Amino acid sequence: MTSLVALVDCNNFYASCERAFNPKLEGKPIVVLSNNDGCIIARSEEAKALGIPMGASAFKVKPLLEENNVQVFSSNYTLYGDMSARVMQTLAHFSPHLEVYSIDEAFLDMSYLKGRSACEQAQQLRHTVMQWTGLPVSVGIAPTKTLAKLANRFCKKTAGANHVVLLQNTADIAEALQQTEVGAVWGIGRQHAHKLAAFGIYTAKDLSDASDAFVKKHLTVVGLRTVKELRGEPCLQLEEVAANKQHICTSRSFGQPVIDLELLQEATALYASQCAAKLRRQQCCTSAVTVFLQAYPFKNEQAYYNSKTLQLPAATSSTLELLHYAKLALTFLFRPGYRYKKCGVIVSELCPEAQAQLPLLDTIDRAKHRRLMQAVDSINAKWGKETVTAAAQGVYDENENDRKNPWKMKSAYRSNRYTTHLEELLCVQV
Numbered sequence: 001m002t003s004l005v006a007l008v009d010c011n012n013f014y015a016s017c018e019r020a021f022n023p024k025l026e027g028k029p030i031v032v033l034s035n036n037d038g039c040i041i042a043r044s045e046e047a048k049a050l051g052i053p054m055g056a057s058a059f060k061v062k063p064l065l066e067e068n069n070v071q072v073f074s075s076n077y078t079l080y081g082d083m084s085a086r087v088m089q090t091l092a093h094f095s096p097h098l099e100v101y102s103i104d105e106a107f108l109d110m111s112y113l114k115g116r117s118a119c120e121q122a123q124q125l126r127h128t129v130m131q132w133t134g135l136p137v138s139v140g141i142a143p144t145k146t147l148a149k150l151a152n153r154f155c156k157k158t159a160g161a162n163h164v165v166l167l168q169n170t171a172d173i174a175e176a177l178q179q180t181e182v183g184a185v186w187g188i189g190r191q192h193a194h195k196l197a198a199f200g201i202y203t204a205k206d207l208s209d210a211s212d213a214f215v216k217k218h219l220t221v222v223g224l225r226t227v228k229e230l231r232g233e234p235c236l237q238l239e240e241v242a243a244n245k246q247h248i249c250t251s252r253s254f255g256q257p258v259i260d261l262e263l264l265q266e267a268t269a270l271y272a273s274q275c276a277a278k279l280r281r282q283q284c285c286t287s288a289v290t291v292f293l294q295a296y297p298f299k300n301e302q303a304y305y306n307s308k309t310l311q312l313p314a315a316t317s318s319t320l321e322l323l324h325y326a327k328l329a330l331t332f333l334f335r336p337g338y339r340y341k342k343c344g345v346i347v348s349e350l351c352p353e354a355q356a357q358l359p360l361l362d363t364i365d366r367a368k369h370r371r372l373m374q375a376v377d378s379i380n381a382k383w384g385k386e387t388v389t390a391a392a393q394g395v396y397d398e399n400e401n402d403r404k405n406p407w408k409m410k411s412a413y414r415s416n417r418y419t420t421h422l423e424e425l426l427c428v429q430v
Contacts, residue, residue, distance in 0.1 A: 003234045004118060004141060004168070006108040007148040008091055008125065010084075011136045011156070011163075013104035014042035017083045018073055020134035021418045021426055029070040033058050036253055036410040037074055074411035078385065082419045086133050094125050099238040107145055107238055122164040142167040145236045146229035149186040150176055150204070170232075177205035177230060187226045192219060204230055244282045244350070250274045251344020256406035257298070258340045264293070265327055267407040269392035271345040272326035276319040279347060280377060285315035285356040286347035289322060291329035295338035304340075308332045315349075315356040318369040319376070322347070323392050384420050 010016060015030040029046035033039065040056050050068050052061060058072070065072060084103045092098050097109035110118055122139040129137050140152025141164070151165040154176060158165065167173050183193030185204050195218065201207050207215075208230040215227045225235040250271040258264055268291060279286060292307035308329040316322070326345055358366070379388050394405070416424035 003143050004110045005143070005145050005148045005234075005238075006095075006110045006118075006122060006125075006139055006141045007101075007145070007152040008106050008108060008129075009138050009140075009152050009155075010087060010104035011138055012042065012044050013084075013135070014073075014075075014080060015044040015047075016135045017076070017080050018071075018415055019044075020083070021415070025071055029068060030073065031065065031070055032073050032075060033413065034075060036255055037412055041075070072413050074414040076411075076414050076417065078417045078420055079415065082417075083133060083135065086419075087129060087135060087137070090129050090132050091125070093128070094121065097238050097240055099240055100242070107148065109238055110141060118168075119164055119166050122166075123162070126163060136163070138163040140165050140167070142173070143232045144229040144234045145238075146186050146226055147173065147176075147232065150180060153180075153184065173232060174205060177208055178203055180204040182207050185226065185230070187222070188219075192223070244284060245278075246350060247346060247348040248275050248278050248286075248350075249344060249346045250278075251292070251342060252407075252409055253342045254340070254407040255410040257295075258407050259336075259338070261330075261334050263394075263407055264334065264340060264343060265330060265392065266394035267343055268326050268330050268345060269323050269390060269394075271343070272322045273319045273390055273393065275345050275347045276317055276322045276373075277377065277380075279317040279350070280373060283353045284350045285317045285353050286322075287312050287315045287349035287351065288347070289325045289329060290346040290348065291326050291333060292344050292346070293330065293333040293340060294342040296341040298339060301339065304335060304338045306333045314359050314362060314364075315351055316366075316369075317353065318366070318373060319390060320369060320372075321364070323390055327392070384422075 014032040018030060018032070019025045027046065029050055029052075030044040031040045031047050031052060032042035034041045037058055040052065040054060040058060040061070043052055043054065047070060050064070050070070052064060052070070064070075080103065088098070088100050088106055091106050091108060095108040095110060099107040101107055110121065118141050122141060125139060126137055129135060138152055138155035140148045140150065140155055142148040142151045147167050151167045154165045155163050167176055180203060181193070182188055182196055182201055182204055183190050185207065188207070196207065199218075201210060207227055210227065212224060212227075216224045219226070228235050252267075252271070254267070258267070272289070288309055288311055290307055290309040292305070295301075295304040297303040310325050310329050312321070312325060330343075376388050380386065416426070418424060418426050
């Protein structure tokens, strides 16, 4: 076993982000709500100890939250995304090879470390991340990515692990596999766990002892890679460059039902512009735009769902063009009399920007569009997201009454965006 992979996982990431800028929250139960303050999507350890279930509707557990003085926050994705970027930048100082796996997890290649020095380096990593970002992390180290996931799981379940677990020698790996239910293995899940139980496979150790032929027959080649990883044979390489998406979707549920076409056009324009910005970040263009519109049933009202896809005459990533086609698609979908609760924009048939085919009789000054989009992206990168927007998105003050902007998501408990908005910076009085 010559490879060594570390999985760094931020502890209770959303709750920890809130605590980083409000030390008074230390030791208090915290929950973070989903879009429109609907369901609980994150809990601190104190909230878990109270028995607050993940995914519970906020209004159903409101008495429990109030009784235990639980601190409730709306999702603050701007803050969480920026804090995630800061953590990943910090981790890059500890390894030349880094795979950002999710908003709060990353794999690091630590093959250059051996034995005890790996644990010492992990502790130094934890100290540095805490010092530079204020966020606690756990580190699981093992010869493969799957075993590193397992080691990280033991970080949080094993008392005295000090948030670092190294699984390197055969005996330690075998013991960890024996203590792990097969459904808890990364890539297996509950459905496969039920299937494997019928063959007497209940633990990760049972699965690692199964023959290659059996695994390939019941779990396909993908499952076989997982089993080999459990045996200490690296099969999953670090993906240091994220693969481009095959399609991009931006959608939100509205804070309040919307009945006016003009307001729906504003919401659609926002989602189309966000799709365009994402396209430019991965240097791609789209040849098809889909808009969907949904009205949920209220009392005796009927539900409504419809979508419209438009093929573009030329692949593009220009916000101006996508706004035009998204608005056109919406006019096909809108039906008066419904109270709409959600809409969204999907861009598909993506291709690299350099390979986009232009029509022979193109009437658009694409060089001008490109310069304009570069200027907008540059300003927004420097001064904050949506500093410059299209007029089609509407002009609203963020603190205005939601009745003026009903499609805006509810976020009654959102904290400040401390790291990305000048007017919301943390102020310290001395």
